[in-house]
Amino acid sequence: MTAAAPMVLDPATLTVAFILLSAVLGTLLIFSWTLNRKLKALACWGIAFWLIATGIGWANLGKGPPSYWVLLLANALGILSYGALYVGCRIFNGRRVILLHGGIGAAVWICAFPFIYDSQGYRLILASLVTGMYSALSAWELGRHAAHTLASQRVAVVLLSGLAVFNLFRGLLGVSLTSVPWIDTFARRWSSEMALFLVVVGPTLAFMFLFMAKERLKLEYKQAALVDDLTGIPNRRAFLQAASRLLNRLNGQPASCLLFDLDNFKAINDRHGHAAGDRILSVFARTLSDHLPKGTFGRFGGEEFAAILPIGAQDAAILAEKIRHAFADAGGTALGKTDEVTVSIGCATIPRAQAEDLLRHADQALYRAKESGRNLVVVA
Structure with missing residues (x-):
């Protein structure tokens, strides 16, 4: 061989x-x-x-x-x-x-x-x-x-x-x-x-x-x-996913939800046009980005925004007031001070809660803020 x-x-x-x-x-x-x-x-x-x-x-x-x-x-x-x-x-x-x-x-x-x-x-x-x-x-x-x-x-x-x-x-x-x-x-x-x-x-x-x-x-x-085209922040789907992950990590510790609704937004669109309305939405998104950690907030739909944070009720109310004042200044500048631009905010704090529970309680507080004259922070 x-x-x-x-x-x-x-x-x-x-x-x-x-x-x-x-x-x-x-x-x-x-x-x-x-x-x-x-x-x-x-x-x-x-x-x-x-x-x-x-x-x-x-x-x-x-x-x-x-x-x-x-x-x-x-x-x-x-x-x-x-x-x-x-x-x-x-x-x-x-x-x-x-x-x-x-x-x-x-x-x-x-x-x-x-x-x-x-x-x-x-x-x-x-x-x-x-x-x-x-x-x-x-x-x-x-x-x-x-x-x-x-x-x-x-x-x-x-x-x-x-x-x-x-x-x-x-x-x-x-x-x-x-x-x-x-x-x-x-x-x-x-x-x-x-x-x-x-x-x-x-x-x-x-x-x-x-x-x-x-x-x-x-x-x-x-x-x-997962990103809102207009404002560049997370959309409803991305926000809910991030909120669920956050709440799962808290192991029963309290979490707070802030629900925002821009006041008289339809009137702004009617008086100044949809371009001005889009600009106001972007201004509010930037305001949230300046005050809240990344991944804790998003645009919920229309002129409504939401945030879920690992903080207590008192800290949530203080933070909401800061955002309300900051947006009033930034929004007024965006419209040239011709109109007052404000936001109503509902806050809810619940331990061991699911995102849906927090949003439901915050929505009730937001409804009371709207009924009480707008441009208010109401804590559930």
């Missing part, structure tokens, strides 16, 4: 596979962007995959050793792809983007190339260090400046960090004078092992970008379903 021949990785086949995969993935990312133009990062990442496919193909699929101009421009495209990767990460996080950030590495390569053309080691060092830095910056951007924590984003950070280590390691090998086989494998301009590594990492990274976009859209839709 003869021993099986060892498996040999064909560099040309792996190179073609990497180029085709990168082109397909780049097209997929750009196509995904065309379906939702808000996700501009997908277009940037798609361009990055096309740039690396073009650069690698140009440098490695020609006949004979690549010429001066091929090495210059093909590697510039490869470095530019890493720059596009970094720019895409900044766009995804909603951060300010300067396209120059993505082109600095390619500019450095073009300027330095005439001086390092004769040395493969120096070319390897420069290209690897620049691409390694871009990979590290991309990982830092997604990990440090993420607006929301996404599961797929964590995986992308790990992949980009691994890509940074890989490229920086290759750069360090460029100064090595040894002839150890595994060092030569990674220190060469291109090798089967390097192609295989990129064939695995490239598609995985592309699919993580797609998953990130999907998670971002899902999060945005979820937030849209």
Whole structure:
């Protein structure tokens, strides 16, 4: 029985596979962007995959050793792809983007190339260090400046960090004078092992970008379903969910509900128009945001707002009076002092209560405030 021949990785086949995969993935990312133009990062990442496919193909699929101009421009495209990767990460996080950030590495390569053309080691060092830095910056951007924590984003950070280590390691090998086989494998301009590594990492990274976009859209839709469009504060559904969680954490301790109703709101709309009414609603939402902890209040519907807080009856009444006075000042300013803008508030404090019980008692107190002349705080 003869021993099986060892498996040999064909560099040309792996190179073609990497180029085709990168082109397909780049097209997929750009196509995904065309379906939702808000996700501009997908277009940037798609361009990055096309740039690396073009650069690698140009440098490695020609006949004979690549010429001066091929090495210059093909590697510039490869470095530019890493720059596009970094720019895409900044766009995804909603951060300010300067396209120059993505082109600095390619500019450095073009300027330095005439001086390092004769040395493969120096070319390897420069290209690897620049691409390694871009990979590290991309990982830092997604990990440090993420607006929301996404599961797929964590995986992308790990992949980009691994890509940074890989490229920086290759750069360090460029100064090595040894002839150890595994060092030569990674220190060469291109090798089967390097192609295989990129064939695995490239598609995985592309699919993580797609998953990130999907998670971002899902999060945005979820937030849209829980946020009042006009005022930007939680809507009735989100408020009730947050209130239930809060009351469950209190373990029977007293909680207070404040129920707000803007006085004579229909008259404001009739006299000043619906734009003025919308402005008053936004002013009151800002007043609540200035006085109440995040997640404890929301717009209940129309001109009615509510809050549930882990405080006693006396503190609730004091807080309600502060909000009433603050809104009278802010609302009057918004209408140019032409009309008095006030709010009636009903307060209820109950231990071991459900949100529905608190709201019902606060609504009764609010009704008495309205019946007693408005612009009052009434405690149930």
